[in-house]
Amino acid sequence: MALAIEARDLRRTYRTRTGWLNPRRVEIDAVRGVDLDVRRGELFGLLGPNGAGKTTTIKMLNTLLIPSSGSARVCGFDVVSQTREVRRRIGYVFGGDRGLYDRLSALDNLRYFAELYGVPAARQKRRIGELLELVGLTGRERERVEGYSRGMRQRLHIARGLLHEPEVLFLDEPSIGVDPVAARELRNTVAGLAATGTTVLLTTHYMAEAEELCDRIAVIAGGEIQALGTADELKHHAEGRRVLEVQAFGVSDSQLAGIDVLPGVRESSVDIVGTAQVLTVQSDATVDVQADVLRLLDGVRLGRVTARQPTLEDAYVAIVGRSPVEVAA
Amino acid sequence: MSVLRLIGRGTLLHVKQLSRSQFEIATALFVPLVQATLAVYLFRAGSEPHRLLEAAVGAGMMAVWSSVLFGSGGAIQNQRWQGTLEMLMLAPRPPALLVFPITLATAVTGTYAMIATLLWGGLVYRIPLDVADPLAFAVSVPAAILGLGMFGLLLASTFVLLPNANAINNTLEYPIWLVSGMLVPITVLPGWTGPIGAVLPTTWAARAVRESVTGSGPVWPSLGVCLALSFVCLVAGALVMSYVERRARANATLALA
Numbered sequence A: 001m002a003l004a005i006e007a008r009d010l011r012r013t014y015r016t017r018t019g020w021l022n023p024r025r026v027e028i029d030a031v032r033g034v035d036l037d038v039r040r041g042e043l044f045g046l047l048g049p050n051g052a053g054k055t056t057t058i059k060m061l062n063t064l065l066i067p068s069s070g071s072a073r074v075c076g077f078d079v080v081s082q083t084r085e086v087r088r089r090i091g092y093v094f095g096g097d098r099g100l101y102d103r104l105s106a107l108d109n110l111r112y113f114a115e116l117y118g119v120p121a122a123r124q125k126r127r128i129g130e131l132l133e134l135v136g137l138t139g140r141e142r143e144r145v146e147g148y149s150r151g152m153r154q155r156l157h158i159a160r161g162l163l164h165e166p167e168v169l170f171l172d173e174p175s176i177g178v179d180p181v182a183a184r185e186l187r188n189t190v191a192g193l194a195a196t197g198t199t200v201l202l203t204t205h206y207m208a209e210a211e212e213l214c215d216r217i218a219v220i221a222g223g224e225i226q227a228l229g230t231a232d233e234l235k236h237h238a239e240g241r242r243v244l245e246v247q248a249f250g251v252s253d254s255q256l257a258g259i260d261v262l263p264g265v266r267e268s269s270v271d272i273v274g275t276a277q278v279l280t281v282q283s284d285a286t287v288d289v290q291a292d293v294l295r296l297l298d299g300v301r302l303g304r305v306t307a308r309q310p311t312l313e314d315a316y317v318a319i320v321g322r323s324p325v326e327v328a329a
Numbered sequence B: 001m002s003v004l005r006l007i008g009r010g011t012l013l014h015v016k017q018l019s020r021s022q023f024e025i026a027t028a029l030f031v032p033l034v035q036a037t038l039a040v041y042l043f044r045a046g047s048e049p050h051r052l053l054e055a056a057v058g059a060g061m062m063a064v065w066s067s068v069l070f071g072s073g074g075a076i077q078n079q080r081w082q083g084t085l086e087m088l089m090l091a092p093r094p095p096a097l098l099v100f101p102i103t104l105a106t107a108v109t110g111t112y113a114m115i116a117t118l119l120w121g122g123l124v125y126r127i128p129l130d131v132a133d134p135l136a137f138a139v140s141v142p143a144a145i146l147g148l149g150m151f152g153l154l155l156a157s158t159f160v161l162l163p164n165a166n167a168i169n170n171t172l173e174y175p176i177w178l179v180s181g182m183l184v185p186i187t188v189l190p191g192w193t194g195p196i197g198a199v200l201p202t203t204w205a206a207r208a209v210r211e212s213v214t215g216s217g218p219v220w221p222s223l224g225v226c227l228a229l230s231f232v233c234l235v236a237g238a239l240v241m242s243y244v245e246r247r248a249r250a251n252a253t254l255a256l257a
């Protein structure tokens, strides 16, 4: 089966200077040997913590960065020596609200990029109309982008990325800042594209999004792929574990540190949900840590306490947690 | 054909984007008042009104040059700040074709200042707009703008390679006004500036426009030399631009770090 993306031992080192009075050269190994094979029509997810090297990997594949070493092909064309051929066939959408001509309308932006990406003049008008409809900006297309909300800009980015009907679509956190309803529409759009043969490489921090959409997922941390497989396969990484979730109000750092070192605890983390903290404690399936955890939280006001089976998120936490490389902030 | 369309549409878009900055517009409309005044007082001593128009047009050309110098010199950095540089470079086109519309747009928006100079000159100093050869004027101004836009591509591509582009930008503004003969006739300048002026498209652009205003010489040869030199700049700029693009991909400088 033909591969849409194939990467062999991709590496990228950034060289920068830090310090002002006493400048120092620093080297950051952002990607340290990534191998990827993505089939045509596959929807492939790239998950990983901040600074893991996801964006760097995508930018090497979409020709914006030249790899320090290794090689990659997209649609069979080399990303370093055949950039024009690669660029004709790819779309790139990144999260955030920059990268548009702010003082111009959405229509102006789309027309210009349609021209740049070589959409035939006769097809431009219809294509732009379809895309505005698809991303729900019809009726607003003549307003200046500077007046757009963040989510509207993001949707305009998506429309732009699809103008030339790319064979391979790189989506780097495309759902950032998009409201839940629009995010669901975006997921439907992406799934629809993949169903009609577009290859999609997606990064996201939303596990549910990855689980719902992706045929396969690679978890990357410290510039290396730590695990790769379907969402169900990845869940095996949390196999043999159970998960305890405790809703609490006002847990101190020392209490958290205490939980981390309890016998049987493998991983623990805290999320803030509204006014509450949600403690997630992964432990060996054979050990019930609930009593110990609750004893350590003595005196703290608690809400719901639940024990559950591991999810993709738990698997992700397990994979990233055991990755040997500490990623510097 | 499609390349011309791309350049046309790109230029239009960048002109629009540049023209909607209130700061740029205010500058383009009021700085010329100063320049018109300068021109008038420099030339008022013992000259006829025709010299005044010549001076005002010269001042207008200076404004176009300033716009190209600052706009094109900073074009790539600007696109980087806007976050649009990556999106431009991702297009399956030679990089020069992505940047040339921007530099051409900076020349086009420079004409706002030229028009403003002529208007201020007419309103405040009663300089009549009687051009010796209106047809040649109508052709030479757009052609001069096209030429300066091409020159701009060379500026845009080389300036990103220089560590102190801003400082160089600032120091280039006045000397080029001078050696190109926009402000005072080349004949009053020291001889060694001659060869420098002769290879700059700005000199020939200013000369063609001046000849059309004063009828002091045939316009077309000057215009031809201007466009030929500009074309050389365009080709050189395109080559440097390809190098710049590759280097930026190697050094990760397309995006803001």
Ligand SMILES: Nc1ncnc2c1ncn2[C@@H]1O[C@H](COP(=O)(O)OP(=O)(O)OP(=O)(O)O)[C@@H](O)[C@H]1O
Pocket (backbone or CB within 6 Å): A014, A015, A016, A028, A029, A030, A048, A049, A050, A051, A052, A053, A054, A055, A056, A057, A328, B252, B256, B257
């Ligand atoms: N232009 C750059 N210059 C220097 N270092 C960089 C540059 N871009 C990224 N890095 C570094 O490379 C590493 C990987 O960054 P990258 O942007 O690929 O991470 P990411 O997985 O996309 O993270 P996030 O989830 O935050 O988007 C980080 O340590 C980052 O600081």
Ligand SMILES: [Mg+2]
Pocket (backbone or CB within 6 Å): A054, A055, A056, A172
């Ligand atoms: Mg990223």
